[in-house]
Amino acid sequence: MAKNPAQEESPNTDAELLRTQRPERPSSDFIWEQDTFRRIGYGGVNMTKALSKFDLAQKESFKQAALDFSAKGDYAQTGFVSLMCAISKSLKHFPVSAFDTSWVAQTLKVPLFVLNIGTIKRFFVFWKARNPQAISDEALQLLIKIKSRAVYSNNVLSDDPEKSWLSDEEYEALLASVWRNYEDGLFSTSRTLITLLSMQYARRPIQIAHLKFQDVRNAASDDSSGLSGPVVSFPGGKDMGAETGFRDSKFEHHPLPGHLWNLFEIQRNEIQAMVEFQLDIHLSDSELQKLPVFASAGRIERAKYELTSQYRVDWRSNLDHHLFHMRPLRISQILAWTPNSHRDIEPPLSHRTGRPLVVSATRLRHTRARQLARKGVLLHVLSHWLGHTNEKSLRAYYNDPAEDARKLDEAMAPTLMPLAMAFAGKLIDSEEQASRSNDPISRLEFAKNGELKNVGNCGKHSFCATTSVPIPCYRCRHFEPLVSAPHKEVLEALKIRQEEENQALRIGGARDLLVPIDLSADILAVKNCIDRCNARKRELGIV
Template identity: 55%
Template structure:
């Protein structure tokens, strides 16, 4: 008997997944195309509807597929990738085309922004050409490769532009005081203050500050391989070519943490923990908290929670270390430029700080509001350390550089060289350079401007003002760094019997205060304290001259 095998028809629908070979859904990827919009999950979308409108369906599909696979190589960071395709979109909007040929490349290269990132765009075009030779011509690739990059502008660190070069010591001090004063009066949150101080102290890039986690601030024991014991902060490195990913995949840069920054980090840890627990609706263990960003906001937490649950569809508690919880580097940048006073860790609706607008101080070099940014902070801090005599190899390691070559400009410091020459010649020139240059008077009647009350110079002693002499010049002196700045001026006419000794004591006390350690709530100390030694010597010289005059009168 012939037996014919048979299978129930419903077995096919039950045992075979007919959708197994369906096009994968974009969820779970860090980037994906939503129509003609290139979405960078948790960062931003790039809408390219207009830019791709002249492409054929085949060309458009090829562009999208190769764009996605190009990023997955891991050769470029998400932010670099965004820069390349934003510039490409701009040029496609300006010069619509159906294909990439030499004529289109020539037009695109007239744009300086496109020219700045042309090396990255060239790499994408080469990658695309290997997989679809019809997308871009060889002549276009050759022209893009042969074209010179944008002309290198004069580096800001070498510039004498008061709005671009490194900050002077006086500007740095004013900015430091403004930062602390805003925090003390409640105009800035702990988070905003700590971000600005981290930049001023360590000169780290905004992305490094954005990627900090709570666990990066801790106390080291003697097991640390870098030999740092005590309170430290581990900054995630960037620009490491050996990394496979963009997020915290580079070598870490460990630095000691001063007491005042440790105290602020302790407050920030407490505030951000309360923010996470309130927003996520759970209680975090100490290990879980260490995985979370040191700086965050309620909005960022909610957005990350939604993407983890709905886009990636993964367990929230197992992914607390996700980059999605970290605030964007652009927010850090705006905080450092003082254009924003948020985000903060407040989650109570009636206690926002966003409406407050703080500004950096006025700079004496321009008479306008000081321009502050991460680049100026980096140049300033490196210049300060170079002037302290830190060797290039140590400063290179401190900055996370692999080469000392990039530090040459910081050691090209004519003003500092002049200062060192002055110090070397000081023993021979000190009697002349620091000598009191004014003219002694026995009474105010002998002054050049005896009838001008504005010429009187006074010294405050408690609530009493005591005259120390007269000014013999009809002008305003702007160089005022000490209580009585005139002892080195040739136009100063000191009274022989004035309380010059009290002025000296005030200067000595002020000089001693500069050497005191920085304390929160106390007098602020600069990286390089004010040097009043020249003024002290001039007052001492004046006192000696006055004593000699008194002896003559007797």
């Protein structure tokens, strides 16, 4: 018996017609797992005890309101976690079966609740509009009348050597320690790059965490940043009135010096290798551009699992998702030198305390702001660049009671500059005297007018040499400069570069400010090297 054509297998069956239906996915990056409010991929707040006295209807209404409120996107995602933490803590201290005036009065004794009062007010207004039984009218009115208490940090104004900005000596010691640990293989490329980005650009941990490889590029003359050459574009981190989602704020464009560009290249290769190994794939160039600059094997695996199980999407089509990125908290821990392995070492000693430096993202940010202020960067320019909406918050960088003493120090700097910032290598009369004279890789050359000129040799099979990272050689103890090398040409090139950097700072568009790179320590080291070479030439009778 012949088959009815209508009974033939059709491509328009119900199942096939639903093939392109939008996949089910959470309304936001938050879900409830029983009574735990969880931010997918980041952990959560266990509210089992806090909600234990509520009936089922009230509990379910609260949980749904929390999801709907977080889906609005009015706050950064960490703000919603703080909101739930504050409510949970208040309910643990003062368990109630309904949100009434007595509960509001008692919760004022909980500091975390008062700190988050602004968000809490908006949440209860939002919830009550959807469920009149959420909170009593009297309790809501009392809650609304509570004034927010602004929290200000006095660390910038503090003279505490472990809270305020780093001194110039401490900053230089920290910088030297970071490069030395990288050279010796004790710091990964990731850890080194994170620290140097914070020290150079004063960006917040969340901005560093949100970087993608597409943000690091060799910009053409028509680039949207208005810059040309190597550029890094940091996602904004704290714009007033900006969207609060992942990488929603305005981007901040900055020129990228050669040593950081090279580190980014090395980091790109390492991240590509790790992701391809973890996910068993070969990445295309376009896929690599979507990946985070900073990630870990654990984050990669977790992101794949969460995208598949929670978001129900194809993970490979979502390589630009925030779950692949290292957490901002981890960035903060790295900047604070928080130990995470037996190989970790302490930061250098502070000359002010005699103890290891206390390092944090905030201190590094304050330090860089102070350095720029001391260079004469105008207040409104620095405020704009750092993302502050109120210039008053930056006046401390300019109105320093020790300004007169600082000016005196600057005037005497040529004679009192610490030896640690000077040339530290050993002179050689000829290349045959170099420690690695038979190794052509050890030769260090200076390019000028398309010509390479030998300035000396590297005296160690160092980690920096094998990765082509240009650690400032004139300040390195392994540098062996030739007495007859054109060190004056190096000095002139450094001076020209420094002048270009000093002239570069400007306002351009949406917080597109250039960051002057400070080459003063390198300039001093080259001058010191030239002086010693001249002294050696006199000994040898060379005019």
